[in-house]
Amino acid sequence: MTVSDTALRAALRLYPAAYRSERGAELSTVFAETTAGAGAGACLREAFDLGAYGLRLRLGLTPAGLPGRALAAAAPFAVGAAAGQAGLVLAVTAKEGAPGLDASRSMWALLMLLSVLPLASLAAALFGNWRPARLLALPSVTVVPAAAVLGYWAATGAVPPFSVLAAVSAFSVPGVLWSLAVPAAPADLLGRVSRLGRSAMLAGLLFGFVGSGVQGLTRIGSAGGPASAPVLVLGLGLAVMAFLGARRGQVAPLALLLAVLPSGLGIVAGELAGNLRASLALLPVVLVVGVGVAVALRSTRERSPAGPEAALPSVE
Template identity: 60%
Template structure:
């Protein structure tokens, strides 16, 4: 068995069983034609793309599904908000610590470079390309807590304890969720970056800055100034539920855009209310809620596969 066969089998395994039964042979035939003479790297790239669509089918994040369309609609706002939340705040945090001359220069350079990832992503979108945002979102999201720890270490020469690390991670929840919006959105729906989308990016950026700078400047304290935000998000959640029942995309897109902010504030605020070690509880709640959502989404959707079959008839 060649590497191409192995990659194809692995990619097809990611598809819902119904879809695989219906289209598996056809996908395999197109894959074989596309990778004929393409070499090992070409076959692996093709298999990656094939598997990615299988995962999208499983999670409902296709360009035909409501969640996928909502993510694409919220993506311009999210990419701006992620940059506003993570990039700017991390740069400010970095500069806050700079007066300490004993701080390692290399650490600060690394901090500055990592902090720039979301900013580079947003600049890419503003200049008309989604590619940097799609490529940098995941690394940017992954390194945010690391950047926080490095910043703390550079300023204090001590590693944060578990509670403080959880608090730093909780602070980066909105940025992480916003960052994940862009690669999760179907690429074919992101489309051209119009002036309307650029305005949404800038609106998101301002929102991200406002949402993060205030609690950020009080060293991850409660976000009293923005207390109405979770209430607003709860109202949006109700509107989104009604909208989804009616098959409307915009209410769900609004929820995708605002929920990360509300979640971040919820985690930090509840943690503060519960005391020093209490931050772990809401953090765990958010993780459990995320796992439940993913498990529900990844259940095979008989109606969707059936819908495709019906459409194909």
């Protein structure tokens, strides 16, 4: 079996079973014609694109799927919130200074660059250009972990201990999820930004800055922390609203849940990093919220109207 055959089989496995049974042969034919005479690298790229579309179909992240439309609706808030958290890192770095700057100038230059990327993505998105937010998502999610590792190393000359890495990783959860929301949303739905979209971006910017600051002060800088129960109860309420709205084909409740859920997950991650035993009490609520979100997404895929996902993905 060639590399091309193995890649094609792996890509087709990502498609829903019914879709694969109906159109798998046609997809295989198009793939074979497109990659005829191509090298292994080109075959892998085509298989990646083919599989990525199959995964979108499976998750409902298409322009016709309700999860895809909800994620696109939440994207303006998400790109603003990710920039807000990165802006907080940038502000703290500027205020506190860079320890060991003379000895580790390149480290801090990298940190400053990583902190600016989400802000640059937000600036472009404000004018309807979503390409930077999609391209810079992966480097943007490294802002907080890089700040921890480089900052600790510059100050002490040593690698941060596990407790510091765990706390900072928990702090970075919301920013990671917000940054990845844009590339996960259907590109066809991320076009011109309305006045409401710009307002959502600015609201997300404020939410990400203030919310991340509170989380950072309570979970990283001190022993105490905010009460997680109210936040999780709010998350549970939003999950119920999203489920009921999804049954009616409504986008707004699910979009609201996807916009604010990263912040709640960040608090849960902070609890887990800070006190594993105490955080076990939160698991029932977390599981209920998680199941509610999964059921809501499942029901939306089943109720999605026929649309772009009925067409074959382009592998050219």
